Amino acid sequence: xxxxxPYLHLLGIMVLMGSLISEHIMxxxxxxxxxxxxxxxxxxxxGLSAVxxxxxxxxxxxxxxxxxxxxxxxxxxxxxxxxxxxxAILSVFPTIRFLKWRKQVKAGIDPxxxxxxxxxxxxxxxxxxxxxxxxxxxxxxxxxxxxx
Numbered sequence: 691x692x693x694x695x696p697y698l699h700l701l702g703i704m705v706l707m708g709s710l711i712s713e714h715i716m717x718x719x720x721x722x723x724x725x726x727x728x729x730x731x732x733x734x735x736x737g738l739s740a741v742x743x744x745x746x747x748x749x750x751x752x753x754x755x756x757x758x759x760x761x762x763x764x765x766x767x768x769x770x771x772x773x774x775x776x777x778a779i780l781s782v783f784p785t786i787r788f789l790k791w792r793k794q795v796k797a798g799i800d801p802x803x804x805x806x807x808x809x810x811x812x813x814x815x816x817x818x819x820x821x822x823x824x825x826x827x828x829x830x831x832x833x834x835x836x837x838x
Contacts, residue, residue: 691754692754695753696746696750699742699743699746699747701742702746703826705739705742706736706739706740707822709732709735709736710736710815710818710822713729713732713736714812714816716729717815719808721803723795726788729791730788730791730792736781737781740777740778744774747774763838764832764837765838766832766836766837767837770825770828773825776821780818784811784815791803
């Protein structure tokens, strides 16, 4: 387990970032119903990978990692947790919109996606990508003993 948990944690991070990049590429003002469905599925993969990261992260923190005592007093670790929480909060807005569009598609209603909506959602996704890209750097710094 001491090898599987960190591996799953890393795999979750890669899938999460891949999902965000995919959402960024897929999101555009004029999408077909199939593209909207694919976007919603990609967002589901994003959410599942975030849950995987959270579960394996908690296991690393309390069970399989260097121990809670190592992490609890590290300011960079707290920054890492805060950034993860911010990314999770930011992800709510695109998810709500994607689910709304998918619901409209299922009901046979054209979602009428506006350029302004897309630009706003892209900003959220870009912020998430920036935050998620910073988290592994913090992890490396923490592992090297910084932040104590």
